[in-house]
Amino acid sequence: MIYAIVNILGKQFKLIQDxxxxxxxxxxxxxxxxxxxxxxxxxxxxxxxQIGKPFLKNIHVEVKILKHLKGKKIIIFKKKRRKGYKVKNGFRPSFTKIQVISFLEK
Known part of the structure; x- marks a missing residue:
């Protein structure tokens, strides 16, 4: 099994071959x-x-974008008791589905 921990848009993801x-x-x-x-x-x-300090310079991950989609709805509900204050909002986050093609070692 081959895998890598990669920084994507400020978050860490474990990417496994294929x-x-x-x-x-x-x-x-x-x-x-x-x-x-x-x-x-x-x-x-x-x-x-292999562990980087902070990144590995000789390894790159090649991925293919499969599609862009929206996730499930997330509800935000705020309430202050005994004040009559209630607010209900929601949104659907956008995601990109990617597939790992290969790990390139230089």
């Missing part, structure tokens, strides 16, 4: 477009672990 993952919306890149992530914190291959 698996897909949902990340926060990654700009307006086209579907089927390939992109590279260069901020790799940790890389695991064949029982060997």
């Amino acid at each position: 698996k897909y993952v949902y990340i926060p919306k990654y700009s307006n890149k086209n579907i089927e477009e390939k992109i590279f992530f260069k901020q790799v914190f940790l890389f695991y291959k064949n029982g060997e672990i």
Whole structure:
């Protein structure tokens, strides 16, 4: 098994070879477009672990954008008791579904 811990838009994700993952919306890149992530914190291959300080310079992750979609609705409800104050809001976060193609070692 090969995997890497990668920084994507300020959050850390575990990316596994040939698996897909949902990340926060990654700009307006086209579907089927390939992109590279260069901020790799940790890389695991064949029982060997490489840890960056803070990033690994010789490893990049190549991913393909599969689609852009919206998640489930998140409800925000605020209330102050005995004051008659109630506010209900909600939103649907945007996500991008990506698939890991390969890990490039230089």
